[in-house]
Amino acid sequence: MLYAKIHNAKVTSVLLHYEGSITIDEEILKQTDILPGERVQVLNLNNGERFTTYVIAGGRGEIILNGPSARLAYPGDPLLILAYKLVSEEEVKNWRYKVAYLNENNEVVKVEEKGG
Numbered sequence: 348m349l350y351a352k353i354h355n356a357k358v359t360s361v362l363l364h365y366e367g368s369i370t371i372d373e374e375i376l377k378q379t380d381i382l383p384g385e386r387v388q389v390l391n392l393n394n395g396e397r398f399t400t401y402v403i404a405g406g407r408g409e410i411i412l413n414g415p416s417a418r419l420a421y422p423g424d425p426l427l428i429l430a431y432k433l434v435s436e437e438e439v440k441n442w443r444y445k446v447a448y449l450n451e452n453n454e455v456v457k458v459e460e461k462g463g
Contacts, residue, residue, distance in 0.1 A: 348439065351379040352446045353428040357453055358420045360411045367414030370405035371428065378455050379447045381430045390427040391420050408453040 353375055369389060371381070381387065383404045389412075390397050396419040405411060412420050420426065434442065443462040450456045 348431060348434050348442050349429060349444045350432045351381050351430040351444060353379060353381075353426075354446055354448045356410045356426045356428055356449055357451065358410050358412060358422050358424045358426060359408060359453065360422060361417035361420060362411060362413045363415075363417040365413040365417075367400055367416060368403045369400050369416065369428070370403045370409050370411035370413060372407055372409050372453055373404040374407070375447060375449070375453070375455055376402065376404055378458050379430070379445050381428075385430060388429045388431070389416070389419075390429070392425040392427065393420070394424070396420065410453055 381402055383402050385402050386399055387402055388399050398416055398419055400416050443460045446459050446461055447455050448457045
């Protein structure tokens with residue numbers, strides 16, 4: 348089940364010759380409960396690319412695509428970043444997930460809980 352979504356993250360940089368990952372502002376990670384090393388799905392709203400990678404905690408406002416994923420976006424591209432977890436059938440009945448909405452500087456302006 349989806350448990351966290353980062354909405355409207357703007358790519359700040361791409362680093363092709365770096366081990367593969369996505370660097371995400373540590374404050375955004377805290378507010379969404381996404382952990383460094385966690386697998387995430389990334390969706391590029393400009394070109395429709397979808398890919399999975401793992402998270403590295405970064406500095407203020409950073410959304411950096413590293414390694415091969417650097418070929419899938421340009422600085423300024425808007426992204427959706429999704430995190431999932433396995434849950435029991437019992438947990439699904441009342442499942443809720445967090446959505447963090449970002450402004451143009453990749454600052455969290457609102458976090459909402461949605462779902463069941």
